[in-house]
Amino acid sequence: MAEPIFDRLALIGIGLIGSSVARIARAQGDIARFVVANARTEATLARVAELGIADLCEIDPARAVEGADCVMLCAPVGAYAALAAAIGPHLAPGAIVTDVGSTKQSVIRDVGPHLPEGVHFVPGHPMAGTEFSGPDAGFVELFQGRWCLLTPPPGTDTDAVARVQSLWERCGAMVGVMDPAHHDRVVAIVSHLPHLIAFTICGTADDLADETRQEVLQFAASGFRDFTRIAASDPVMWRDVFLNNREALLEMLARFTEDAQAMARAVRWGDAAYIEDKVLRGRKIRQALIDLHQA
Numbered sequence: 399m400a401e402p403i404f405d406r407l408a409l410i411g412i413g414l415i416g417s418s419v420a421r422i423a424r425a426q427g428d429i430a431r432f433v434v435a436n437a438r439t440e441a442t443l444a445r446v447a448e449l450g451i452a453d454l455c456e457i458d459p460a461r462a463v464e465g466a467d468c469v470m471l472c473a474p475v476g477a478y479a480a481l482a483a484a485i486g487p488h489l490a491p492g493a494i495v496t497d498v499g500s501t502k503q504s505v506i507r508d509v510g511p512h513l514p515e516g517v518h519f520v521p522g523h524p525m526a527g528t529e530f531s532g533p534d535a536g537f538v539e540l541f542q543g544r545w546c547l548l549t550p551p552p553g554t555d556t557d558a559v560a561r562v563q564s565l566w567e568r569c570g571a572m573v574g575v576m577d578p579a580h581h582d583r584v585v586a587i588v589s590h591l592p593h594l595i596a597f598t599i600c601g602t603a604d605d606l607a608d609e610t611r612q613e614v615l616q617f618a619a620s621g622f623r624d625f626t627r628i629a630a631s632d633p634v635m636w637r638d639v640f641l642n643n644r645e646a647l648l649e650m651l652a653r654f655t656e657d658a659q660a661m662a663r664a665v666r667w668g669d670a671a672y673i674e675d676k677v678l679r680g681r682k683i684r685q686a687l688i689d690l691h692q693a
């Protein structure tokens with residue numbers, strides 16, 4: 399077995415993502431010698447203890463990070479500023495602070511100012527997840543073959559970036575380095591807008607309840623069901639994502655709305671070629687994605 403990358407890894411927040419990292423660290427032994435789990439409630443920590451996926455459960459984030467050479471923030475991004483303020487003074491000199499948040503400019507804005515001199519900051523975002531949350535939702539295969547995007551601020555210590563990269567590679571992920579503003583625009587279109595559309599379409603269907611509720615539930619085949627899977631995601635996580643990637647999300651939504659209006663126009667005026675062309679384009683994109691993941 400390879401030497402563990404870190405001595406002591408503190409996971410601040412231990413839901414789907416944090417508990418997946420904890421499970422992998424436990425199963426493989428090559429990520430950290432000792433794993434500390436922190437969560438907001440005693441109930442979550444009691445469950446983590448029952449699952450046996452951390453060496454120590456600590457309710458106070460400031461105590462959880464003491465002596466850790468790697469601290470990974472795994473809470474909803476709206477909680478980051480307060481968490482960073484709480485842990486900042488307790489971080490060990492030379493420690494690496496990283497995270498898994500779905501937005502990156504807001505994380506750099508909210509966390510960066512609280513980190514003392516000599517602590518390295520390597521923001522990250524694993525592009526993997528499910529609609530489930532909490533410590534029971536994690537699993538060791540979650541990051542296999544998926545991307546993890548790192549957005550280190552200019553001048554970040556290269557050894558710190560390399561160690562975070564190794565952590566994700568040992569979790570089975572492929573690692574890419576990206577500018578945080580670019581990251582936020584990319585995820586706005588491939589992740590945040592699809593979620594916004596899923597929440598909205600389920601809400602619209604629900605608003606039509608009197609006419610259709612029975613039919614929605616009874617006859618929903620995989621088209622609508624696929625939207626409901628995404629729409630079942632955690633409300634706090636997604637509230638925070640939308641509010642912390644506001645500009646990029648609104649930009650992508652505006653572009654989408656324009657394209658949807660063009661489609662509406664084609665439907666209204668019977669522009670069959672336009673409709674067929676757009677459906678064909680969707681099919682090609684789906685095929686390209688399948689080919690990419692099989693390559």
Ligand SMILES: NC(=O)c1ccc[n+]([C@@H]2O[C@H](COP(=O)([O-])OP(=O)(O)OC[C@H]3O[C@@H](n4cnc5c(N)ncnc54)[C@H](O)[C@@H]3O)[C@@H](O)[C@H]2O)c1
Pocket residue numbers: 410411412413414415416436437438439442472473474475477481498499500501523524525526527528529530531532533535632635639
């Ligand atoms: N779910 C996904 O698909 C996914 C994928 C990639 C990245 N992310 C990002 O990972 C992070 C965690 O997401 P998750 O899906 O693991 O969420 P989750 O709801 O499963 O777990 C969140 C954890 O954070 C803790 N927490 C919640 N509010 C807190 C607060 N105010 N202060 C301290 N701790 C708090 C909870 O106790 C829990 O342990 C989020 O920032 C999210 O944007 C999620």
Ligand SMILES: O=C(O)C(=O)C[C@]1(C(=O)O)C=C[C@@H](O)C=C1
Pocket residue numbers: 499500524525526527528529588589590628631
């Ligand atoms: O697969 C899902 O259910 C997800 O929502 C995962 C997903 C995504 O949109 O792809 C969600 C948010 C993340 O920040 C990264 C991944």
